[in-house]
Amino acid sequence: MPVNYSTPAADQLKPVGGVTLGVAVAGIRKPGRRDLTLVELVEGSRVAGVFTRNRFCAAPVQVCREHLLGGEVRALLINTGVANAGTGEEGLANANACCAAVARMLEIAPNQVLPFSTGVILEPLPVERIVAGLPAARAALRPDGWHDAAHAIMTTDTVAKAASRTIELDGMKVTITGISKGAGMIRPNMATMLGFVATDCAIAQPLLERLVVEAADLSFNSITVDGDTSTNDSFVLIATGTAGNAEIADARSDQWRLLRDAVIGVSVELAQAIVRDGEGATKFITVAVDNGRDRDECRKVAYAVAHSPLVKTAFFASDPNLGRILAAIGYAGVEDLDVSALSVRLESATESVLVAESGGRATSYREDDGARVMAGAEIGIRVDLARGSASATVWTCDFSYDYVKINADYRS
Amino acid sequence: MPVNYSTPAADQLKPVGGVTLGVAVAGIRKPGRRDLTLVELVEGSRVAGVFTRNRFCAAPVQVCREHLLGGEVRALLINTGVANAGTGEEGLANANACCAAVARMLEIAPNQVLPFSTGVILEPLPVERIVAGLPAARAALRPDGWHDAAHAIMTTDTVAKAASRTIELDGMKVTITGISKGAGMIRPNMATMLGFVATDCAIAQPLLERLVVEAADLSFNSITVDGDTSTNDSFVLIATGTAGNAEIADARSDQWRLLRDAVIGVSVELAQAIVRDGEGATKFITVAVDNGRDRDECRKVAYAVAHSPLVKTAFFASDPNLGRILAAIGYAGVEDLDVSALSVRLESATESVLVAESGGRATSYREDDGARVMAGAEIGIRVDLARGSASATVWTCDFSYDYVKINADYRS
Numbered sequence: 001m002p003v004n005y006s007t008p009a010a011d012q013l014k015p016v017g018g019v020t021l022g023v024a025v026a027g028i029r030k031p032g033r034r035d036l037t038l039v040e041l042v043e044g045s046r047v048a049g050v051f052t053r054n055r056f057c058a059a060p061v062q063v064c065r066e067h068l069l070g071g072e073v074r075a076l077l078i079n080t081g082v083a084n085a086g087t088g089e090e091g092l093a094n095a096n097a098c099c100a101a102v103a104r105m106l107e108i109a110p111n112q113v114l115p116f117s118t119g120v121i122l123e124p125l126p127v128e129r130i131v132a133g134l135p136a137a138r139a140a141l142r143p144d145g146w147h148d149a150a151h152a153i154m155t156t157d158t159v160a161k162a163a164s165r166t167i168e169l170d171g172m173k174v175t176i177t178g179i180s181k182g183a184g185m186i187r188p189n190m191a192t193m194l195g196f197v198a199t200d201c202a203i204a205q206p207l208l209e210r211l212v213v214e215a216a217d218l219s220f221n222s223i224t225v226d227g228d229t230s231t232n233d234s235f236v237l238i239a240t241g242t243a244g245n246a247e248i249a250d251a252r253s254d255q256w257r258l259l260r261d262a263v264i265g266v267s268v269e270l271a272q273a274i275v276r277d278g279e280g281a282t283k284f285i286t287v288a289v290d291n292g293r294d295r296d297e298c299r300k301v302a303y304a305v306a307h308s309p310l311v312k313t314a315f316f317a318s319d320p321n322l323g324r325i326l327a328a329i330g331y332a333g334v335e336d337l338d339v340s341a342l343s344v345r346l347e348s349a350t351e352s353v354l355v356a357e358s359g360g361r362a363t364s365y366r367e368d369d370g371a372r373v374m375a376g377a378e379i380g381i382r383v384d385l386a387r388g389s390a391s392a393t394v395w396t397c398d399f400s401y402d403y404v405k406i407n408a409d410y411r412s
Numbered sequence: 413m414p415v416n417y418s419t420p421a422a423d424q425l426k427p428v429g430g431v432t433l434g435v436a437v438a439g440i441r442k443p444g445r446r447d448l449t450l451v452e453l454v455e456g457s458r459v460a461g462v463f464t465r466n467r468f469c470a471a472p473v474q475v476c477r478e479h480l481l482g483g484e485v486r487a488l489l490i491n492t493g494v495a496n497a498g499t500g501e502e503g504l505a506n507a508n509a510c511c512a513a514v515a516r517m518l519e520i521a522p523n524q525v526l527p528f529s530t531g532v533i534l535e536p537l538p539v540e541r542i543v544a545g546l547p548a549a550r551a552a553l554r555p556d557g558w559h560d561a562a563h564a565i566m567t568t569d570t571v572a573k574a575a576s577r578t579i580e581l582d583g584m585k586v587t588i589t590g591i592s593k594g595a596g597m598i599r600p601n602m603a604t605m606l607g608f609v610a611t612d613c614a615i616a617q618p619l620l621e622r623l624v625v626e627a628a629d630l631s632f633n634s635i636t637v638d639g640d641t642s643t644n645d646s647f648v649l650i651a652t653g654t655a656g657n658a659e660i661a662d663a664r665s666d667q668w669r670l671l672r673d674a675v676i677g678v679s680v681e682l683a684q685a686i687v688r689d690g691e692g693a694t695k696f697i698t699v700a701v702d703n704g705r706d707r708d709e710c711r712k713v714a715y716a717v718a719h720s721p722l723v724k725t726a727f728f729a730s731d732p733n734l735g736r737i738l739a740a741i742g743y744a745g746v747e748d749l750d751v752s753a754l755s756v757r758l759e760s761a762t763e764s765v766l767v768a769e770s771g772g773r774a775t776s777y778r779e780d781d782g783a784r785v786m787a788g789a790e791i792g793i794r795v796d797l798a799r800g801s802a803s804a805t806v807w808t809c810d811f812s813y814d815y816v817k818i819n820a821d822y823r824s
Contacts, residue, residue: 054742
């Protein structure tokens with residue numbers, strides 16, 4: 001069961017002008033489940049994306065990268081069941097065949113279609129079944145299809161993930177709505193992270209490309225369940241430009257800042273939902289690192305803590321195990337870190353407990369205080385490096401019996 | 413229970429000329445257990461060491477580094493129970509006080525003593541109890557004390573770890589004997605890795621220093637249980653020079669190669685024993701990466717596979733989960749890796765099964781073959797990067813229910 005997360009109701013997911021979504025049952029791997037999602041974008045839409053850095057990147061990721069260089073994107077096609085990863089040249093041909101089929105149906109060019117696949121890897125994509133499912137997906141296209149789409153892109157997720165916000169720009173209402181899937185890279189045959197966020201805002205292409213990188217960095221690239229990275233991870237940002245606002249083209253404008261905050265807000269919500277749904281998760285953990293020399297070293301320290309199986313099992317046990325946290329900070333790879341200067345706090349929504357300073361346990365610290373914070377389902381670790389002004393935040397979950405059980409049993 | 417490992421019998425651990433070892437019950441943390449080990453070295457002995465890179469390095473590590481710069485080392489003092497880590501200035505004073513007490517007793521200088529501590533961190537070292545235990549440890553000093561010492565340095569280890577070899581140099585018998593402790597950085601309050609290897613070989617100091625680095629690199633720095641690094645990890649190499657061989661001073665000589673191979677052999681045995689005793693381990697896994705451009709990228713790939721919780725849980729389940737292995741190789745951080753060129757094999761003592769090539773599953777691969785290899789307790793993964801001639805090997809264990817159980821329950 002996810003940690004403090006449930007899917008927003010359908011009417012909380014505001015339609016985005018120029019975007020329609022339709023889902024279908026294509027029988028790609030299992031019969032009777034919605035496994036195909038088509039997204040159609042109005043002419044003039046702008047799209048930007050960031051993708052997995054895994055060298056084994058899947059065929060659809062390669063096709064997306066290529067199509068984003070060229071045509072004006074008009075459609076997205078997302079299938080579950082088969083990831084089309086580790087499939088070589090045949091995989092590329094299959095991804096392109098799906099794009100061509102969508103293009104024929106919608107009377108656009110094949111390079112105006114972005115393909116996404118998630119599911120088992122090393123299996124060929126069943127192109128015929130996907131193509132056969134396209135008319136049903138098209139017939140289902142509608143502006144309020146977000147809730148259905150959030151469910152149709154699920155694989156091992158136990159809950160559908162979606163978020164939506166509206167802001168006002170130049171007196172016009174601007175909507176930002178998104179969906180995501182993934183339970184962390186926990187079942188890599190089935191657990192790609194996908195994120196799709198759309199807005200009706202008018203924004204120049206260079207700023208849209210900047211925004212997708214910034215939003216990914218602060219959301220999907222700031223979460224970890226177990227440190228593994230899928231072959232298919234993708235995050236796409238769409239701007240249809242139908243809201244009627246003056247096109248945002250200046251990164252010093254208030255409009256940029258408002259849109260940026262809202263897009264990042266939606267992206268963070270979608271990314272955090274993945275951690276809250278991490279397999280076996282019983283706690284949601286925020287690791288914040290402040291006052292480093294640069295963001296890179298802050299992220300190193302945050303990820304060292306967030307990846308440590310020892311820290312994660314201690315959190316599962318609600319054990320304020322200071323030694324494990326300090327050891328992880330110490331081996332994070334920040335070469336000249338002065339451990340006698342830094343401090344560490346354990347935080348809940350209502351309190352912040354200083355646990356370490358001067359290279360060891362804080363003199364004021366009582367273990368009861370730490371244990372009280374650790375007893376909650378939402379726990380914060382705040383590290384002050386005391387050597388600069390940069391910061392970084394990473395979200396993770398604890399490490400439970402169920403993690404091992406799920407992953408050891410998965411194929412049996 | 414360790415995977416295919418048991419402590420060698422006492423008479424298999426050959427005494428090393430010039431080295432005597434004595435253990436005592438000092439009651440450092442728990443009554444009635446041997447927790448103090450004294451090692452005395454003959455005058456003229458040479459010593460070199462490598463230590464944790466954790467920025468939270470413990471007080472004894474700092475003192476060891478300083479003493480190795482100066483005096484000719486004549487004694488080692490190892491206590492369990494308390495790690496003297498995260499203890500600040502008081503910790504340094506306590507480590508120095510122990511050295512001073514040993515020095516008074518043996519009539520040597522304080523900087524001729526190397527201190528080692530392992531146990532709970534953030535607790536003050538009980539100097540008085542340690543000093544009170546010194547006379548008993550001294551009274552117990554004897555050349556065949558290795559077996560007792562291997563037991564006295566254990567903390568969470570389920571089995572004592574020791575190894576011994578003899579070689580012939582210039583017609584003289586040369587002995588290499590060592591002990592180690594650690595169950596991986598699994599219980600960081602108690603699970604420092606320590607390794608002590610001694611030989612009676614005569615060898616020049618610069619070559620000894622080179623040898624300790626090479627041996628550590630190929631042994632203690634090539635194992636991982638969960639990726640965490642302790643604050644107290646130490647590996648020390650001692651050469652007393654009593655064997656009567658001509659001093660080794662040339663790295664091109666046969667004598668150097670013979671000694672090097674034997675010291676590395678003993679070190680690898682000691683380091684592998686730590687993985688075999690990894691908490692919850694049911695499998696011993698060798699990850700070998702061949703034909704990389706340099707050793708660094710081979711190690712990156714090997715560690716990405718060896719650290720992946722997904723790979724490790726799959727091995728626990730005896731599941732030849734190719735997708736998890738390929739994904740880990742893909743995110744290892746080798747930027748220009750051509751995944752279509754590399755190949756992966758699963759290996760047992762008796763067979764080598766090609767599982768992946770050309771960016772996906774090998775056409776010849778049948779899952780039954782992979783499953784047969786995975787069913788054993790000793791499993792090899794061999795990755796051929798096909799882009800150079802460097803290689804690296806890393807040893808790890810699987811990830812079981814018991815890992816979570818042990819680490820979640822540890823302080824309750």
